[in-house]
Amino acid sequence: MLSVRSVHRSFGEGPSAVHALRDVSFDVEAGTMVALVGRSGSGKTTLLNVVGGLDRPDSGTVVADGIEVTALDDDGLSRLRRDTASYVFQTFGLIPVLSAAENVGVPLRLARVPAEERERRTGMLLDLVGLAGHAEHRPDEMSGGQQQRVAIARALAASPKLLIADEPTGQLDAETGLAVMALLRGVVESEGVTVLLSTHDPVMMALADRVLRMHDGRVDA
Template identity: 50%
Template sequence: MDAVLSLRGLHKTYRLGRHTVPALQGVDLDVFPGEMLALTGPSGSGKSTLLNLAGLIDTPDAGQITFNGQAMTGLHDTARTLLRRDAIGFIFQSFNLVPVMTVADNVDYPLFLAKVPAAQRRERVRQALERVGLQAHAEHLPDALSGGQRQRVAIARALVKWPKLVIADEPTASLDSHTADQVLGLMRELCHAQGAAFLMATHDARAVRRCDRVITLEDGLLVANIHTTEGQTA
């Protein structure tokens, strides 16, 4: 099976005043369709940098990113933006829903940006909300929902465009244990059902247990790559 995302020899540094801070120091990683992968490590280990590179939000100082079989080196900003819009979903700790838009309109927004015809958009939004159990809340505003319901909306919004890759940044950090378990179960079910690859940065042990593989970063280096379902370490 070909990887959705391949990272080879990624290096990234940042300037902090007069100092140069190495965020990533030669990271290699493959992420496969239908795989749910946890990215762990202490604060400052490089998790956010890796997510930004994997999500095509930032570019590495050195190394190669291949997404869906296409090398990203030298790709101009417009092409990267279109790939993010059409093929990558994002789920955030703070949900990032538009407060003045209904649940349905929040989920519809990525399809609207992609210029999907209106009839197709309505049906795909209906299906996405049905899959996350929120069809009855389609016309509600986000503020009328619980935290778990808002995260479900965010999941529906990320998956409605049938992405190849979903980037999730601490998606359960704002949720209580029961709600977090429901959300994680839903993410895993949809990950496998749609064949999307999930790359999730998390400190949550509950999330780690739900993933197929656990990647650990320390000081910008990949120090562990554990296949949880097979009990093997790569």
């Protein structure tokens, strides 16, 4: 599903340059959950951004579902994020003025899915994440855990093959974080989605099929 080969990414130049990724290579099998772990500054977020096409490496390749992400132009990257890969941010990233259902439906609107099918898919996803009764609530009317569930439902709306999550439980308390972890594990099993996430949480590591440890921009695959 995912192949990362010899990826380098640096910020700045000369002696003060920060080498965020150093010769990173690994593979991820389809339908699995893989956790990236490591101290802050080890390169986890940079790697996720490169895999998801939000950032470009200085060298190396990323191939997701047969698509060479690192060779795509801006239009190609937009199609990748619309059709193949979705991102769940630690800060939720919901649109404040939209209801939960409307937030989940945004990717479907962008894909021009007919209204009836959009409503059916939105309702199914809110039910999947346990928020069927909160469809009309706006983000400021929901808890952090509920907002993260909406963000996950939105990420799943267009049936992506790859879900990328950057510290998805980082803003949540322990109990709510555990529920979100269990939800992501269930998504892998019920939707067949491949999940690549970063985490500091040992419970999330235990739920993952595989753990990749990062240090100083390198991955122990």
